[in-house]
Amino acid sequence: xxxxxxxxxGLVQPGGxxxxxxxxxxxTSSSYYMYWVRQAPGKGLMWVSRIKNxxxxxxxxxxxxxxxxxxRDNAKNMLYLQMNSLRVEDTAVYYCASxxxxxxxxxxxxxxxx
Amino acid sequence: xxxxxxxxxxxxxxxxxxTLTCGSSTGVVTSGHYPFWFxxxxxxAPRTLISDANNKYSWTPARFSGSLLGGKAALTLSGxxxxxxxxxxxxxxxxxxxxxxxxxxxxxx
Numbered sequence: 001x002x003x004x005x006x007x008x009x010g011l012v013q014p015g016g017x018x019x020x021x022x023x024x025x026x027x028t029s030s031s032y033y034m035y036w037v038r039q040a041p042g043k044g045l046m047w048v049s050r051i052k053n054x055x056x057x058x059x060x061x062x063x064x065x066x067x068x069x070x071x072r073d074n075a076k077n078m079l080y081l082q083m084n085s086l087r088v089e090d091t092a093v094y095y096c097a098s099x100x101x102x103x104x105x106x107x108x109x110x111x112x113x114x
Numbered sequence: 115x116x117x118x119x120x121x122x123x124x125x126x127x128x129x130x131x132x133t134l135t136c137g138s139s140t141g142v143v144t145s146g147h148y149p150f151w152f153x154x155x156x157x158x159a160p161r162t163l164i165s166d167a168n169n170k171y172s173w174t175p176a177r178f179s180g181s182l183l184g185g186k187a188a189l190t191l192s193g194x195x196x197x198x199x200x201x202x203x204x205x206x207x208x209x210x211x212x213x214x215x216x217x218x219x220x221x222x223x
Contacts, residue, residue, distance in 0.1 A: 099212075
């Protein structure tokens with residue numbers, strides 16, 4: 001069974017940091033680009049970041065560039081999102097996804113509030 | 115970054131046919147944008163329906179189909195069922211970004 005399981009969400013103050021993790025199983029995640037996608041409460045989906053299958057190339061949405069860092073550990077089938085200088089507007093459910101094979105996690109909620 | 119546009123809402127009768135579209139602010143949507151379509155129901159994670167404009171997944175109901183139509187990506191639902199009521203998002207890929215459309219709320223009524 002394919003699974004993507006996110007963890008690491010929670011409540012953080014503005015300006016704080018959080019590291020999200022995503023554990024992949026049931027498919028060869030190392031063969032695919034991996035993505036982070038977020039959804040603010042009551043809003044649509046927003047692409048956050050993408051990492052190439054070998055980790056060599058990363059790209060980011062303008063709104064998170066310079067603050068978020070995506071990384072992966074293919075030996076552990078893990079995807080990460082380091083989020084620094086968090087803002088209230090970063091509040092959202094964060095999903096990890098392997099878009100091409102069609103797999104999504106259930107999401108983890110990040111709340112940025114004082 | 116580019117802006118991807120979708121109809122905010124559409125309504126279809128049970129058993130009817132409806133087409134959702136996905137346009138790009140940069141111009142014509144082509145296969146080079148690798149259009150994807152996703153379905154999301156309240157409280158659930160998105161579910162991938164279509165890749166690369168017209169490729170279905172093993173779990174995609176046969177009544178859904180994707181295409182490129184009139185300079186846009188399109189998702190056609192033929193024979194709508196009550197369970198198809200959901201938000202539908204398209205995703206387009208650009209050289210340095212991926213961009214979701216704003217979503218189409220589809221009502222089956």
